[in-house]
Amino acid sequence: MIDVIKLALAGNPNAGKTTLFNSLTGSRQHVGNYPGVTVEKKEGFYRVSPDQQVRVVDLPGTYSLTAYSVEEVVARDFLIHEQPEVVINITDAANLERHLYLTCQFLELGVPVVIALNMIDVARDRGISIDVEKLSRLLDVPVVPISARSGEGVEALMQEAMTVASAGREWQEIRLSYGDDLDSALLEMTNLISANSFLTDIYPARWLALKYLESDSQIVEKGREFAELSGLRSVGEQLEKMVAVVSNHLQVTLETVPEALIADHRYGYIKSIIRQGVVSRSHDEERIYASDRIDRVVTNRVMGPLIMLAVLLGLYQFTFTYSALPVAWLEIGFGWLTRVIEHSLPPGHLRSLLTSGIIGGVGGVLGFVPLIMFMFFGIAILEDSGYLARVAFMMDRIFRIFGLHGSSVMPFILSGGIAGGCAVPGVMATRTLRSPKERMATLLTAPFMNCGAKLPVLALLIGTFFAGNQAGMMFMLTMLSWVVALLVAKLLRVTVLRGEPTPFVMELPTYRLPTFKGLAIHTWEKTWQYVRKAGTVILGVSILLWATMTFPGLSTEEEYLFDQQRQQMQAEYGGVVGSVALQEKLARLDGARAEQALQHSVAGRLGRLLEGITWMAGFDWRTNIALVGGVAAKEIVISTLGTAYSLGAVGQEADDSLSKTLAMAPNWNRVKALSLILFIMFYSPCFVTVVCIVRETGSWKWGAFSIVFNTTFAFLLATVIYQVSLALGLAG
Amino acid sequence: MSRMMLRKMLKNQSGTITAVKVAGELGRRIREMGLVPGTKVTIQGRAPLYDPVALRVMGGTLTLRNNEADLIEVEVEESSE
Known part of the structure; x- marks a missing residue:
C-alpha cells in the first residue's frame, strides 16, 4: 500500500514557488483549473521512498489570505477544505519581512507549516545573514534555508516537511494581539462562535472572528448563508453588529478601521521578530544592487521606452518569424495528407469531410501550435526575468486612460498591434494580467488588431481599389485598429466591465536569469x-x-x-x-x-x-x-x-x-x-x-x-x- | 522632520510612513505589501510619464500609481538630495 501525503506549496508571487515545484516534481505534473475559476491548479508527485509518495499541490502565489482576489480565495479554500498534512511556505530570504506577512496568516489559521527560506544564496551575496535557529524558535515553526534554483537544501526541506506531516498534529493557531479594543471584541466573538458551533465544522472559531473583523466578503457571505440554513440568524446578526460597534469605536477614537489595525499589528509582530537579531546585514541597506542598476537604464525616461520597443519588436519577430518554418512544415504535411486522400477516395461527401472538414479543422488547430510555443517561450523569458513587470510599470499611465493596465500592451501587440500577429496567442497572453476586469477588457478587444489572416484579405482589397498608396493605407488601418481597440476597451470598462481600476500596487521583482528547465516546462504546459x-x-x-x-x-x-x-x-x-x-x-x-x-x-x-x-x-x-x-x-x-x-x-x-x-x-x-x-x-x-x-x-x-x-x-x-x-x- | 504625502516626495528621498488613509480593497492591498505605519520607504524613480512611482521598501521594489501614493502620509528626513 502506497502512502500518499498531501503537501501544499504556498508563498508570495516571485518567491520561487514554481522553481521549487518543478525541481520537486520534474515532469510528473498535471495542470488543470480549480473548479469554476480560471486559476491554474498544478499538481505533481514527489517520491520520498519507494512506498511513500507525496502529492504536491502548487497553490497560486498570493500576498495574503483575504478574499481580495480569486487566487487568495482558491489558496485559502484549498488549505481549509483539503487540509494538507503540511504546507511549505516559500519565502524570499532577501525580502523576509514582507514575505512573513503571509506566513503570519498561515500561523493564525493553524496549518502545519514549514518555512523554506528561498534564495538564501542571493541573500548571502547581498551580505544578509539570517539566524535560522532563532527565527524558527521565535515563530515555533521549522525553518530550512534553500536555493530552489541550485537545489541546495531542498532535500533537508522535504525531510523536515515529512517529519511535520507524519507527526500529524492538530491544527494549532497562534494568537496575535491586535490592541485592547480588537482583542476584547475578538474574544467575545470567538466565544459566541464556539458556543453556537457557528461554522466551526469548517473554520477555526478565532480565525472566523478575525475574518469578520477584517470584513472579509467571502466569509461574511458564508456566515449569512449558514445562519439562514441553520436557524442561527440571530448569531450571524450579532456577529455583524459586534463588528459594527468596534469599527465605530475605532473610527471615533483612532480614525482607523479594524482591518487596517490588524495589518499594522501583524507587521508589528513581524518587525518585533526581525529586530531580535534574526536578520543582520553586513552592507548598508541602501546599497545599490545590480538589479537596481539595470533598472536605472531600463526604466529610464528616454532609454526605457526605446528599449521596451526593441524588446517587444524582438518578441514579435521571434514569435512570427521563427515559427514560420515549422508552420510551413505542418502545412506541407497536411497538404500531402490531403492529396493522399484525394487520390485514394472517390469524390464525394466522405472525401470532402476528411479533407475540408477534418484535416482543415485539425490543421487549423495544429497550425497555431508552433506560434503558441514560440510566443509562450518568449513571454516566459520576459516574465521569468522580471522584465514584464517593468513594461507594465512604464505603459500603465497610457493604458489606464482606457481602463486597461500597463500589462495590456503585450497581448495587443501579439494580436496584431504590429500588423500580422495572431489573436490566439494574444488572448492567451492576457494571463499575465492579474487584474480581472482589465484582463477581460484586454482579451475582448485584442481581436480587433489586424492579425496575419486578415492581412491577405486587406491586401487584396487595398491592392485592387487603393493601388498607389498601399503602404500608407495599411499603416492607417493599423493605427485605426489601435484606436478602435482602446476606445472599445474604454466603452466596455464604463459599461459591462464597469468598476474601479484594480490597484496597481505591484512588485518589481529582482532581475533573474530564467532557467532553461523552467522555460521548457512553462512552454510545454501551455502549448x-x-x-x-x-x-x-x-x-x-x-x-x-x-x-x-x-x-x-x-x-x-x-x-x-x-x-x-x-x-x-x-x-x-x-x-x-x-x-x-x-x-x-x-x-x-x-x-x-x-x-x-x-x-x-x-x-x-x-x-x-x-x-x-x-x-x-x-x-x-x-x-x-x-x-x-x-x-x-x-x-x-x-x-x-x-x-x-x-x-x-x-x-x-x-x-x-x-x-x-x-x-x-x-x-x-x-x-x-x-x-x-x-x-x-x-x-x-x-x-x-x-x-x-x-x-x-x-x-x-x-x-x-x-x-x-x-x-x-x-x-x-x-x-x-x-x-x-x-x-x-x-x-x- | 516634516510630514507630506508620498506623491510629493522627490527621487531618492526617504521617509517613514505615518498613516495609510484608505480602507477597503485598496487599503488592504497597500498594507499587505508592507506599506504600514513605521515602514521606511525611499523613492527609487518614476515611470517615463511620471506615474506610477517606484519605491524601495524593506529591500524590495514596489510600484504605486500617483493617486494611490496620495493616500500615504510620510514623515521625511530633511531633504537629502
Missing part, C-alpha cells in the same frame, strides 16, 4: 493545454462549418445537368484528355458547379437571407457567404469569394484573377471596398479565437458576446462609412 482543450472544440466546430457550406447539396437533376455538360465537353474534344483548352473549360464548369452548390448550402441561404440587411453596408450575398466562412478563419474570406464569384481556380492562385474580377465587377467600387475592409477588421473573431476567449474567461457567455458585439459594431461602422461616402458621392 499542451491549448492542443488538448481548444483542439477538441475546434475540430467539432470546423466540421459544423464544413457541413453548413456543403449541405444541402445540389439536387439530382442539377447534378445530372452538370454531368451531362461535362460529358458533352469531353465528347467535343474527342476524348483528348491532355488538351489545355478542355482542362480550362472543365475547370470553369467545376467552378460554376461549386458556386451553385454553395448557393444551395445553409451558408449560401444564410448569405442571401442576410442580404436583406447587409445591403446597407454594401455587401451582396456572395460577400456574405465569404464573411460567414471567415468566421472559421479569416483566410477563408478570399477563397470563398473566389468560389462565390465562380472562378475556375479556387485558392491562392485565384487571388490575382479575383482582384481583376472585383475591379471589373459593376457593383464594386472604392466605397464598398472600404466598407468591407472595416467590417473584416472588426467583425466576429475567428472561431479559434472565440474558443480561446471562452477558455480564458471560463464562460461561453463571453465567447458569444465577442461574436455578437464585434459583428454589430463592425456592421454599424461599415454602414455609416458606406452611407456617408455614398451621400458625399465618393463612389465614382
